[in-house]
Amino acid sequence: xxxxxxxxxxxxxxxxxxxxxxxxxxxxxxxxxxxxxxxxxxxxxxxxxxxxxxxxxxxxxxxxxxxxxxxxxxxxxxxxxxxxxxxxxxxxxxxxxxxxxxxxxxxxxxxxxxxxxxxxxxxxxxxxxxxxxxxxxxxxxxx
Numbered sequence: 161x162x163x164x165x166x167x168x169x170x171x172x173x174x175x176x177x178x179x180x181x182x183x184x185x186x187x188x189x190x191x192x193x194x195x196x197x198x199x200x201x202x203x204x205x206x207x208x209x210x211x212x213x214x215x216x217x218x219x220x221x222x223x224x225x226x227x228x229x230x231x232x233x234x235x236x237x238x239x240x241x242x243x244x245x246x247x248x249x250x251x252x253x254x255x256x257x258x259x260x261x262x263x264x265x266x267x268x269x270x271x272x273x274x275x276x277x278x279x280x281x282x283x284x285x286x287x288x289x290x291x292x293x294x295x296x297x298x299x300x301x302x303x
Contacts, residue, residue, distance in 0.1 A: 200270035
């Protein structure tokens with residue numbers, strides 16, 4: 161449970177997402193994001209971008225369905241409901257930066273370490289698994 165709260169605190173502070181796209185490009189990006197086959201790093205980036213835009217349906221597409229991942233999404237949804245709309249807009253519009261390190265990649269598994277580019281550096285480990293030629297996040301561990 162401690163790791164879960166740490167993860168959400170870090171997730172709220174960073175992710176590698178760009179400034180809010182225009183309404184025209186938003187719908188096509190969402191469609192392409194879910195359809196394209198991505199590298200492990202791109203999968204993690206897309207997942208973090210989706211969660212930071214409070215797009216949990218898209219984020220869910222990058223996760224292996226298990227109890228831990230379902231709990232993460234449910235907690236993020238609850239957190240989103242508690243944030244005032246003005247703060248959400250400011251959060252979405254703010255560019256967040258992070259460093260991505262591809263620690264280990266095999267034919268069927270991968271480990272990506274994400275470190276925020278900010279004062280409080282707490283790395284997050286994403287363990288991925290290849291399922292039907294797509295990389296999906298199996299677990300998230302905050303260190």
